[in-house]
Amino acid sequence: MSRITPTEAAPQAAKDHSQERQKRMISGHYDRLAESEERGEKNVYTFVPGNLTELLLSFDLLPVLPEINALQSGMRGLSKQYISLAEKEGHSEDVCTYVKCDIGMMRSGNVGPTGKRLPDPNLLLLSYTGCFTFLKWFELLREEYDCPVAMLHVPYQADGCITDEMRAYVVRQLETEIIPALERVSGKAYDEDRLRELLARSARAEDDLVWVLESAKNRPSPIDAYFGGVYYIGPIFTAFRGTEDAVEYYRELRGEIEERVRLGRGPILPEGELDDERYRLVVEGPPNWTSFRRFWKMFSDEGAVVVASTYTKVGGVYDDGFRHDPERPLESLAEYCLGCYTNLNLPSRVSKIARYVEDYDADGFLINSVKSCNSFSAGQLMILREVENRTGRPGGFIESDLVDPRYFSAANIKNRLESYFQMVEQKRRRGAS
Ligand code: SF4
Numbered sequence: 001m002s003r004i005t006p007t008e009a010a011p012q013a014a015k016d017h018s019q020e021r022q023k024r025m026i027s028g029h030y031d032r033l034a035e036s037e038e039r040g041e042k043n044v045y046t047f048v049p050g051n052l053t054e055l056l057l058s059f060d061l062l063p064v065l066p067e068i069n070a071l072q073s074g075m076r077g078l079s080k081q082y083i084s085l086a087e088k089e090g091h092s093e094d095v096c097t098y099v100k101c102d103i104g105m106m107r108s109g110n111v112g113p114t115g116k117r118l119p120d121p122n123l124l125l126l127s128y129t130g131c132f133t134f135l136k137w138f139e140l141l142r143e144e145y146d147c148p149v150a151m152l153h154v155p156y157q158a159d160g161c162i163t164d165e166m167r168a169y170v171v172r173q174l175e176t177e178i179i180p181a182l183e184r185v186s187g188k189a190y191d192e193d194r195l196r197e198l199l200a201r202s203a204r205a206e207d208d209l210v211w212v213l214e215s216a217k218n219r220p221s222p223i224d225a226y227f228g229g230v231y232y233i234g235p236i237f238t239a240f241r242g243t244e245d246a247v248e249y250y251r252e253l254r255g256e257i258e259e260r261v262r263l264g265r266g267p268i269l270p271e272g273e274l275d276d277e278r279y280r281l282v283v284e285g286p287p288n289w290t291s292f293r294r295f296w297k298m299f300s301d302e303g304a305v306v307v308a309s310t311y312t313k314v315g316g317v318y319d320d321g322f323r324h325d326p327e328r329p330l331e332s333l334a335e336y337c338l339g340c341y342t343n344l345n346l347p348s349r350v351s352k353i354a355r356y357v358e359d360y361d362a363d364g365f366l367i368n369s370v371k372s373c374n375s376f377s378a379g380q381l382m383i384l385r386e387v388e389n390r391t392g393r394p395g396g397f398i399e400s401d402l403v404d405p406r407y408f409s410a411a412n413i414k415n416r417l418e419s420y421f422q423m424v425e426q427k428r429r430r431g432a433s
Pocket residue numbers: 067096097098099131132133134342372373374375376402
């Protein structure tokens with residue numbers, strides 16, 4: 001067992017100040033959505049990877065992210081009943097559970113995770129970044145709602161790079177399809193100066209987020225870049241990129257983490273602060289949301305800290321140097337969409353994970369293979385083998401699901417984790433002898 005110092009807030013979940021701010025921001029957004037029809041505000045349903053938040057905000061349109069609704073429902077114990085409703089309607093067990101959770105929520109009155117009704121969409125905006133399920137998901141919603149649909153087709157990075165032609169193809173669609181659709185829904189003209197202001201704020205927040213994620217290169221790491229990381233990415237991956245709220249949140253978060261680095265302290269966990277970092281890991285794949293704290297505790301009880309993760313890049317791969325650029329507004333939105341993690345081919349993903357293992361000096365890496373998500377899970381066994389070969393460090397494989405509690409087997413996961421940590425220990429002993 002690892003040493004954890006309870007903070008003042010324990011046994012309640014321990015939190016940084018920035019986390020309280022993050023919670024207020026997210027629940028404030030749900031409140032705003034609930035009141036939007038009365039206030040005459042319009043919204044756009046769209047997905048996290050490839051989201052065009054700054055462009056929507058430049059038209060005063062509110063983003064609604066169905067995956068965020070699903071994961072929040074999972075964390076609040078609501079997803080089981082929603083999935084069951086969708087399955088009763090005939091959606092198969094194999095369908096992504098985010099989709100079934102969303103369908104079940106809609107059937108239950110479209111009441112969002114905070115208990116307030118979400119508005120019907122004024123536009124379904126599909127920015128297609130590598131996941132075929134997104135397409136099917138919005139086909140289902142299109143049958144339910146009397147609203148227009150716009151699609152941005154983002155070419156897959158099959159050769160592991162973004163060409164000028166790919167960028168130009170996306171920009172052309174923004175100009176000829178997406179912006180006109182947003183003008184029609186909002187009744188406002190495209191204002192590029194306003195978009196530039198929003199993008200400039202995005203870049204500032206992105207700089208601070210990258211600094212925070214890279215702080216995990218310190219020993220001990222002041223953050224957990226997977227379980228803690230999902231809180232850090234919340235504002236920038238949802239409705240706040242480009243806002244002053246996001247700039248302030250990331251500035252405050254960075255200040256808190258700078259202080260932790262200065263004091264040589266470990267990450268804040270729900271039970272307190274981790275005092276002895278025993279294992280440094282890289283994790284590939286999304287987390288399980290229905291047993292999120294229990295899952296995290298299985299790591300922290302062993303003194304395992306996640307120093308880098310791919311999931312925290314799903315709404316933007318900023319640590320490769322990409323920033324939204326106010327000087328090239330549409331081009332940089334196109335590059336953002338093209339660079340999404342779900343749009344990367346397998347060799348690029350392998351290189352990224354192997355680089356994380358080296359750069360963050362990890363003891364090894366773990367794959368959490370979620371049953372629902374083909375975008376992440378396809379090819380993960382190949383990734384496991386390749387990253388082990390390249391880095392010489394042990395890889396582990398666990399299985400769970402996003403928001404379907406039937407696929408979270410605590411005993412199995414714990415057993416696999418214990419075996420994995422034994423493997424890391426053996427490797428260390430061999431290295432020391
Ligand atoms: S399959 Fe994966 S990437 Fe696609 S919608 Fe479901 S969770 Fe998201």
